[in-house]
Amino acid sequence: MAVSFKEVTKRFADGTVALDRLDLGFDLGEFIVLLGPSGSGKTTACRLLAGLEQPSSGRIEIEGRDVTNVPPRFRGIGMVFQNYALYSHKTVFENIAYPLRIRKVAAAEIERSVKDMAELLRIAHYLQRKPAQLSGGQAQRVAVARALVWQPAICLMDEPLSNLDALLRLHMRTELNRLHRKLDKTFVFVTHDQEEAMTLATRMAVLKEGRLVQFDEPKTIYRRPANRFVAEFMGRPAMNTIDGVVKGGIFKAGAVACAVDRPDGPVTLGIRPEQIEFMASNAPAAMTLTVDVKEAIEPDTLLIFQNAGGQAITLRTQTNCDAIEPGQPVSVSFPKQALHYFDAATGKRVE
Amino acid sequence: MSKSWKILAIGILACVLVLALTPYVWILLTSFKGRLDILSTQPTWFFMPTFANYPAVFIDKEYLPLVFNSLVISLGSTVLSILIGAPAAYVFARTDFAGKEDLFFFFLTTRMAPPIAIAVPLFLFFTTIGLTDTIYAVVIAHTSFNLSLVVWMMRGFFAEIPKEIDEAAMMDGRSKLGAFVRVIVPLAAPGLAATAVLCFIMSWNEFLYAFILVAFEGRPLTVGIPGLITPHGTLWGQVAAVAVVATLPIIVFTFLVQRHLVRGLTFGAVKG
């Protein structure tokens, strides 16, 4: 393992536990995304790896070397900050050159490296500007250039795209993907945006309340969520999770009834909105749900049903739903191969 | 390692604090000392306190009216500066007009003007209209320099109130002036209070204008101080008593406005 967190705990002065015994390891050259809602500890993990914070207990290793007490500048890590943290009193050129100047690189070499980096990130025209004269996207690129110019083995990015507007965000995402393939460095990327995580990550770590919930390839995390939390966090809209009871191979919860491969007892059933199917009302697997709200997000349509106990079930379909109105009953079915099961008590995935 | 640095830093700061406060503590002690304790060549830190100095100077030497004068001058100029300065500050914070920044800067230069340069013509002017040696002359002089403090400080406080609040008040049916008086002023009240206290301090501590404009009637405490010092036989216990009365209220006020002090002292350029 090139980078590993070993039993790392971070407790802040006010007593909050930001990270709880984090174990995480990955190889050089990967694009690792730390994903989680706010307060999940993803930024803390990033800052611990950078060396900006000290763990309360546990160890951090880079290529087998214990770096827990090594100051940031000896760790060989570059970092892009959420607000870019450019030096407002220096030109773009000097911003990018700064890490090289500190390492006493020769002037000609600095000139060349900065130019190369600026070319790569398409900011060569702005080198003489001050940060205040840059747009958000340009400032972002300068920050990335500065983090990478001195060829660190690892580059950390703490929610780098969250201050950009939607269109620019998509664009920068593609750029980062390109950059990663080209430079062959380890990227560690913190975000709360699952779409960013899915598109960028070679592997992603989902965190919740300071604990690692699942660490795997994006498609595995989507297709086989390790627990109810991941299931409800991923997907747009998120997976439906329905608490109910199995009796004689039939799962029942309010108006929901479907055949399952589970022994008798309580269980949480999961199904993605796009995998719920319309059915003729007389088909044997069909159940009838009442439409509560209809949202057309062309070309798809979301139908939100109200199940007994106030639980909402969402269906996403590309079928034309113009004829369906709120208040109307609709017959649907849950295909058996699309079902996920979670332990009713612990929320853990059961096969 | 960093622990011992911290201890060193605390040590240094403690020494500085002692150096900063000892002179003031000394004058406090002196005001409660009898003549012999004061004149002792060995500094006396412990002694039998006497309260005789205070009545001696404030009653017998009739310095009490000077305290009253100081109060009237400080309060008067504070109220005037706020009444005149706050609306102007509001305009500077909200309205754009040609030459605004220059006019704003012009208010600052008035603050910076050396009193010795302004006091002479003011003295001549007040002599002409017969106001010298009255409290009014000093109130006006102090108002003219406190005004810029109000304008500069309050502009910042007003600017911090979102413009939407004025707009909401006007949508609710208030006039612009009504919005200012009924909505904005109450919202800016903490800032206004801090500004007023600072004005009071500035006026209370001021010496040169008052010294030149009033010789006897209406002179404030600061002007009364030099009169107590004689080439020989200065009664230091009484001098100290006056100094304590002249400074203690200000120290109390300082504690009150400490949060806004930075802004006041830098004319709003730095927010504390």
Place this chain on the structure above:
Amino acid sequence: MTKGTRPSRGQFLLDRGASMPLILPAALLVLVFLVGPFYYMVYTAMTDLSFANPDQKGVFIGFDNFRRLVREDAIFWGSFWRTIRFVLVAVSIEFLLGFALAWLIWRYIERQRLLTTLLLVPMMLAPVAVGLIWRLLLQGDFGMATHYLRAVGLLSQSSAVFSSPGLVMPTIIAIDVWQWTPFVTLIILAGLMSLPRSPFEAATMDGAGPWRQFTDILLPLMRPIIALVLLLRGIDAFKEFDKVFIMTGGGPGTVSELLSIYAYRVNFKTWNLGYGAAVSFMVYLVVLIMCSVFYKAVYWKSADQEARP
């Protein structure tokens, strides 16, 4: 019809943005009581007005006063350079000390409120009271400070600071430092506290050690505030009057006669008002120059901030 739907004429003008009524009293007051006197001072400086000599009733004499002042008045130039030296030395010491203290507090003290408030005491005292306090402390026979200075050998047994010409100005500078270092500390500390954290973290990641962070990041970011403090202190120190007036009155001789004291002496001791106005004008001129530098520095800072998206 509810109140406010039919505005009076005055309100109407206000609502149209004609804000003159709100700003006029302030402008007028300043005009009459500060700008007026300024021009009157300039005018007086060009006359021979003197209350001491009944023959000098204020006849216009052009630039004679200024000519005499600049070409012949050695006392003026003496006090002018003395004042400049005073400002440079006192403000430099105050700045270095104040900055160091602010840095220590910022770096090592978590609960700063009480400490800074106590530190502020010297600068909140009326300057007259400060002069008085130090006059008592440095009194030759029984002054507390005199006693301890003698005890540690900084002052010879028989001498007192205010009667030793060589010691007077250094003492006045030391007292000014005592009074105004807290001012520098307070403002610089406020500046340090408002510094964003991220540039320092970025510099850490870029490999900068503590010293490089100080020179490359902290000092440039603090530049506007440093300029502000130096100018405010410089302007104030140049106008210094109260403390010196109480402590030495400019003496012994003229060794501590700063420009303001000299101007006071010419105006109110010799009552030579025309010539005195010329002296006052010179004080004003220097302050005005420092003032416009101050404005540029402050304005440059806010312009810089507005440019940020």
